[in-house]
Amino acid sequence: MATWAIDPLHSEIQFRVKHLVISNVTGSFQKFEGKVEADKEDFSDASIAFSADIDSIFTGNEQRDGHLKSGDFFDAAQHPKLSFQSTSFKKVSGDEFTLEGDLSIKGVTKPVKLEVEFGGTTKDLYGNTKAGFEIKGKISRKAFGLTWDAVTEAGGAVVSDEIRLILNVQVAKQA
Structure with a gap:
């Protein structure tokens, strides 16, 4: 079985959320780690584990980052990491896969x-x-207990419930 480790210098872990329902705010995690274990060259039997440090969240705005780390959202003091453990990694076709797992x-x-x-x-x-x-x-986000909400004067949501995840990950084969 081959073990691969995430190369943090060549990987990006980002999220996007609608703000005021009219535009997106993009954030990222600056500190994270993970590994992939696979017998097959195409990774079709891979087991994947990943974690990110909540305190490393970065959106380009210090006040917003502080709010995201607070109890209103991630509560970094009580829950310093988010984690993922795969339950399935299946080839759909060509280079396309479906990854299923448990996100905490x-x-x-x-x-x-x-x-x-x-x-x-x-x-x-x-x-x-x-x-x-x-x-x-x-x-x-609300399914994971990130339930803070505010409403604009017009009745619109300040932050949408749906979070889009975009990860570009490079892994290095371990000796």
């Missing part, structure tokens, strides 16, 4: 289903074997 945020664990595009494998300049993946999906 703020002490709540729910099953999620994500779309994965396998970018292939290659050797880097130092002879290390790398593989790349783009992962997309949607989750309900």
